[in-house]
Amino acid sequence: MCGIAGFVSESSSVNSRAVLERMTSAIRHRGPDDAGYYTSAHAFLGHRRLSIIDLSGGHQPMSNEDGTCWICFNGEIFNHADLRPTLEQAGHRYASHCDTETILHAYEQFGPECLTHFRGMFAFAIWDSRVNTLFAARDRFGIKPFYYFWDGRLFAFASEIKALLEHPAISPTMEKEVLPEYLSFGYVSEERTLFRGIRKLMPGHHLTVRLGGAQPTLRMEPYWDMPLPDGEPSSPHDDSYWIAETRRRLEETVRMRLMSDVPLGMFLSGGLDSSAIAALIKRMVTGPVKTFSVGYEEARYSELGYAAQVARTIGTEHHEVLLSRDEFFHSLPTLIWHEDEPIAWPSSVSLYIVSRLAATQVKVVLTGEGSDELFGGYERYRWNLLNSRALGWYRLLPPGLRRTIREQVASSSLLRASLRRKLSHTFLGRDDTIESLYLENFYGAFTLPEQSSLLSASPGAVFASYRRYWDQAATASLLRRMLYADQKTYLVELLMKQDQMSMATSIESRVPFLDHQFAAFAMMVPDHLKIRGGEQKYVLKKAVEDLLPHDIIYRAKMGFPTPLRQWLGDRQAAPLLDGLVSPDGFLASCLDLSSLTALLHRHRSGMEDATDRIWRLLNLQLWGDLYFTGKKEALLSSMTPTVPARSPRRG
Numbered sequence: 334m335c336g337i338a339g340f341v342s343e344s345s346s347v348n349s350r351a352v353l354e355r356m357t358s359a360i361r362h363r364g365p366d367d368a369g370y371y372t373s374a375h376a377f378l379g380h381r382r383l384s385i386i387d388l389s390g391g392h393q394p395m396s397n398e399d400g401t402c403w404i405c406f407n408g409e410i411f412n413h414a415d416l417r418p419t420l421e422q423a424g425h426r427y428a429s430h431c432d433t434e435t436i437l438h439a440y441e442q443f444g445p446e447c448l449t450h451f452r453g454m455f456a457f458a459i460w461d462s463r464v465n466t467l468f469a470a471r472d473r474f475g476i477k478p479f480y481y482f483w484d485g486r487l488f489a490f491a492s493e494i495k496a497l498l499e500h501p502a503i504s505p506t507m508e509k510e511v512l513p514e515y516l517s518f519g520y521v522s523e524e525r526t527l528f529r530g531i532r533k534l535m536p537g538h539h540l541t542v543r544l545g546g547a548q549p550t551l552r553m554e555p556y557w558d559m560p561l562p563d564g565e566p567s568s569p570h571d572d573s574y575w576i577a578e579t580r581r582r583l584e585e586t587v588r589m590r591l592m593s594d595v596p597l598g599m600f601l602s603g604g605l606d607s608s609a610i611a612a613l614i615k616r617m618v619t620g621p622v623k624t625f626s627v628g629y630e631e632a633r634y635s636e637l638g639y640a641a642q643v644a645r646t647i648g649t650e651h652h653e654v655l656l657s658r659d660e661f662f663h664s665l666p667t668l669i670w671h672e673d674e675p676i677a678w679p680s681s682v683s684l685y686i687v688s689r690l691a692a693t694q695v696k697v698v699l700t701g702e703g704s705d706e707l708f709g710g711y712e713r714y715r716w717n718l719l720n721s722r723a724l725g726w727y728r729l730l731p732p733g734l735r736r737t738i739r740e741q742v743a744s745s746s747l748l749r750a751s752l753r754r755k756l757s758h759t760f761l762g763r764d765d766t767i768e769s770l771y772l773e774n775f776y777g778a779f780t781l782p783e784q785s786s787l788l789s790a791s792p793g794a795v796f797a798s799y800r801r802y803w804d805q806a807a808t809a810s811l812l813r814r815m816l817y818a819d820q821k822t823y824l825v826e827l828l829m830k831q832d833q834m835s836m837a838t839s840i841e842s843r844v845p846f847l848d849h850q851f852a853a854f855a856m857m858v859p860d861h862l863k864i865r866g867g868e869q870k871y872v873l874k875k876a877v878e879d880l881l882p883h884d885i886i887y888r889a890k891m892g893f894p895t896p897l898r899q900w901l902g903d904r905q906a907a908p909l910l911d912g913l914v915s916p917d918g919f920l921a922s923c924l925d926l927s928s929l930t931a932l933l934h935r936h937r938s939g940m941e942d943a944t945d946r947i948w949r950l951l952n953l954q955l956w957g958d959l960y961f962t963g964k965k966e967a968l969l970s971s972m973t974p975t976v977p978a979r980s981p982r983r984g
Contacts, residue, residue: 336363336381337405338496340489353377355499363836376460380405408455408477411589465544473849475536475825488542494673513792516779519677522822523798565810580876586848587613597697598623603639606701612880624649627687631896654690666968671837675952679895685834692838703846707855708870709863713775720760778945786928898944919957
């Protein structure tokens, strides 16, 4: 696990090495153990190392045998030892035992096809001086980040945006065209970012920058996509096969991710996914297994009790930390700086806090990310299936009658407010479109009319990125369409959060559920084994029933809840809310303050709950003040205080 940065161009300046060092230093937290640089007439590669594999070797950038190819790499290739004998038989000579060298030799042997051989998480760049070409790639799900800048002359790349901003040719400018998607989802799911000219290499893609021709060229191509069957095909296997195979494959992917030359542990929420992985780890390793959990002083939002129950049951050395309201808000500027863009979900803060706790004990952690997007774990999937089935008969009613019912659901005084709110999430209170019935219903914060009042121009295609993936899976079942589109959008942002928050504390996080072979298998599992009646992730629950207590496996999903609504409703939050309409704040430069003031008034008076929208605005304000209004130093002047951890609990 590391940080990478670099750039290539036809011509270099006298201070190119100094620029490279500044870029690499900006992400020192990603790799405090070592730094390395490669410079040539056209290519400049930098690396920060967090030593996990082959501690004495593995210095990067690393070259092949004759020094014609150089690589900087972030991630882990978990099957690198299996690939090595074939590469050695083909004549490649190894100088280390690390996975970085396997990538380099596989590139020499197979070219871009090398990517099809790797099982792991990765973002890397290889400079091939033989043909003046930079080849770069990102793993299939986007577990590791890769940002880049390209203006037709200069190509620069880095693990984090802040490193790119250290290059003198790149200055921070807001990409206003993506603001509507941010206001709705809380993140930008396409290749653009909130910084104009800075883009993401999308998951499952590689790119090639060629120098030496009439002008430099950039070419980007996909190399992998999730296989999706048409419709809901009949399975030749019975339920017991799928349950047993889920367990066998889960054991394989967890065992593969225990590869490490340093101590590793597990983030344990007390939910199904992390608890199952922790229980498998405990069975697979000798010696103590360390687990880490975070909770809140507000007990109703805390899962610490469940995590402690799991730790006692499986016998781990368990560590806990509490996150207070003051610590939460105090941390925001620093964490937004680490993420480079506004934080999408409050759980990023708790993830950072538990990562900081874990970093005192281990250098690698496993997490349960990705299971919900493979096995149908979110409530929105089940509700959208129910709404869609009901529409089959509801569409038989005349459009005018359906419109009248929708208006009554929205405003009728004959219905209690709580009932109107619930009905507004059903087919009775929604338009018959995916945008209304699903996206605005379960993802969106600001509606399109609200955005029109806040923005100087009408919002554009807010849902275009999601719709692109939704339409690509048009022949799949409804559940698989939802899973696929989330894997391409929502999950990518979750993984970015996982990476940036853990790397902010200099630890590596691994996600066993997102081994691409396991994930492809999971997508083939029949829909009725993912959501059966009211039970979600049914096949996974059945697969791990012997590992965990029944009440842990079948308890209601909480999903890292945060008492944000309670905190923002407290009088102590008044300065935060007042600051959103400050004339010298960033929001004043891009939103209509009168509309914003009206929204805050409705929230404070109890007319409506705008917690999610205020969270979006607060993060956008802090992000803009960090990068555009000259308030960065003031916001980051005080470091985040230490949160006291509870004493370890031993199972």
